[in-house]
Amino acid sequence: xxxxxxxxxxxxLAAICSQLALSQDKSLTLPQTVEAGSAFSxxxxxxxxxxxxxxxxxxxxxxxxxxxxxxxxxxxxxYNAGRYVTVLERESSPSPETGAFNVLPSSKxxxxxxxxxxxxxxxxxxxxxTGAAYLFDSYHNLVTVPTPVSFELSNPVGxxxxxxxxxxxxxxxxxxxxxxxxxxxxxxxxxxxxxxxxIIGQVPGDPCGLKMSAQPDGRQVHVKTEPVKDCSGxxxxxxxxxxxxxxxxxxxxxxxxxLKRGIAEVxxxxxxxxxxxxxxGVVLGNEIRWGN
Amino acid sequence: MKFGGGISVTRSFYILxxxxxxxxxxAAQPTVQVEPTRLQGPRPLQEQTQATAVRDYLQAWQxxxxxxxxxxxxxxxxxxxxxxxxxxxxxxxxxxALGVRTHYQDKAHDIKIAFYSPEGxxxxxxxxxxxxxxxxxxxxxxxxxxxxxxxIVVMTxxxxxxxxxxxxxxxx
Numbered sequence: 001x002x003x004x005x006x007x008x009x010x011x012x013l014a015a016i017c018s019q020l021a022l023s024q025d026k027s028l029t030l031p032q033t034v035e036a037g038s039a040f041s042x043x044x045x046x047x048x049x050x051x052x053x054x055x056x057x058x059x060x061x062x063x064x065x066x067x068x069x070x071x072x073x074x075x076x077x078x079y080n081a082g083r084y085v086t087v088l089e090r091e092s093s094p095s096p097e098t099g100a101f102n103v104l105p106s107s108k109x110x111x112x113x114x115x116x117x118x119x120x121x122x123x124x125x126x127x128x129x130t131g132a133a134y135l136f137d138s139y140h141n142l143v144t145v146p147t148p149v150s151f152e153l154s155n156p157v158g159x160x161x162x163x164x165x166x167x168x169x170x171x172x173x174x175x176x177x178x179x180x181x182x183x184x185x186x187x188x189x190x191x192x193x194x195x196x197x198x199i200i201g202q203v204p205g206d207p208c209g210l211k212m213s214a215q216p217d218g219r220q221v222h223v224k225t226e227p228v229k230d231c232s233g234x235x236x237x238x239x240x241x242x243x244x245x246x247x248x249x250x251x252x253x254x255x256x257x258x259l260k261r262g263i264a265e266v267x268x269x270x271x272x273x274x275x276x277x278x279x280x281g282v283v284l285g286n287e288i289r290w291g292n
Numbered sequence: 293m294k295f296g297g298g299i300s301v302t303r304s305f306y307i308l309x310x311x312x313x314x315x316x317x318x319a320a321q322p323t324v325q326v327e328p329t330r331l332q333g334p335r336p337l338q339e340q341t342q343a344t345a346v347r348d349y350l351q352a353w354q355x356x357x358x359x360x361x362x363x364x365x366x367x368x369x370x371x372x373x374x375x376x377x378x379x380x381x382x383x384x385x386x387x388x389a390l391g392v393r394t395h396y397q398d399k400a401h402d403i404k405i406a407f408y409s410p411e412g413x414x415x416x417x418x419x420x421x422x423x424x425x426x427x428x429x430x431x432x433x434x435x436x437x438x439x440x441x442x443x444i445v446v447m448t449x450x451x452x453x454x455x456x457x458x459x460x461x462x463x464x
Binding site for chain 1: 434
């Protein structure tokens with residue numbers, strides 16, 4: 001018991017001495033963290049001249065100082081987030097004193113880097129539009145505090161899709177459907193007071209319900225589609241190729257016709273009993289059997 | 293907390309010591325651990341893409357070490373772009389103006405791929421990295437410290453490699 005007590009006292013004494021030695025060695029009181037760009041100060045004890053180095057991958061600062069005084073750093077001095085090492089070179093001591101602290105990004109976003117894809121796509125595609133956003137503060141530090149980001153896709157007639165995602169390590173993303181309406185959509189990412197916009201062009205999809213009619217025209221048959229539209233009712237753009245195929249006996253002839261003012265038309269030889277079909281891409285339309 | 297307590301102090305050596313240290317550091321290779329990928333985001337990350345990005349990221353650390361040791365910002369062009377490059381260039385300019393040189397030597401990396409953006413134009417990773425930083429003021433070594441830091445890194449694809457666009461340490 002006596003031995004234990006003596007050991008305990010000895011250990012306590014050693015700990016106190018070690019603390020005293022440590023506090024005597026340390027001339028600087030460093031902040032644990034500093035917000036990027038904000039003012040801060042470092043207190044010092046002792047006397048004599050010294051030089052303070054603050055070294056990081058983002059910045060390096062050197063200041064001459066008088067020990068025993070507080071050295072102040074005005075706002076905007078240290079603005080790049082990261083880990084900083086301090087080195088205090090004292091005239092009175094051959095060995096420098098070292099320490100470290102962190103510079104944290106501001107929690108207020110000042111800039112959004114917004115990646116949106118694609119810039120052009122068909123209407124009515126599920127999950128067809130994606131957006132990823134990275135938030136930065138006014139010193140281009142990645143804002144790492146979880147922050148809500150709203151993503152909004154709106155088309156010219158006012159229909160809007162909205163999603164909110166919270167950033168993780170400064171990044172957030174979303175996935176949206178392209179709408180049924182063709183046109184120029186605005187895709188906006190917003191966090192706090194800042195936003196970034198991208199334009200998404202939505203174009204009609206594949207033709208839907210492709211239908212043609214046939215009329216005799218002398219020794220020919222005049223075939224003509226109805227206005228070609230996609231499944232959402234958007235007019236398929238002129239220039240889209242429509243293929244007419246006429247089959248009679250063992251013979252077959254095919255004609256590719258571009259849409260003009262929304263319709264495709266062509267004159268084919270009028271073979272009694274011929275089967276005439278229409279297609280555009282992978283979409284098949286109706287079939288007509290020309291009278292016997 | 294790892295971040296606050298991970299710094300050790302080494303007594304000053306003078307030029308001979310620093311040269312020897314730099315030479316021994318140059319030969320050392322860091323240990324690298326890449327954690328299994330647990331991505332946020334819908335885009336799958338191919339093994340080859342991940343391996344290439346990690347390789348390029350590790351090379352970027354070598355570049356940082358050399359560029360800040362030589363105060364040569366031109367060396368950054370291959371591996372850094374955007375804000376990350378701007379900040380490192382600024383650091384090199386400040387070092388040169390103050391007569392300071394630093395030598396960063398990465399010792400160990402524990403890398404996790406965190407996010408691969410849906411369009412494939414950015415990849416985010418985190419890295420619990422151990423490195424030594426040697427600080428020289430007018431060619432006199434002041435200190436070498438061992439630092440443990442948590443890095444958030446955003447990389448973007450360039451013509452033939454991934455480049456670092458965000459390179460930021462923060463407390464865990």
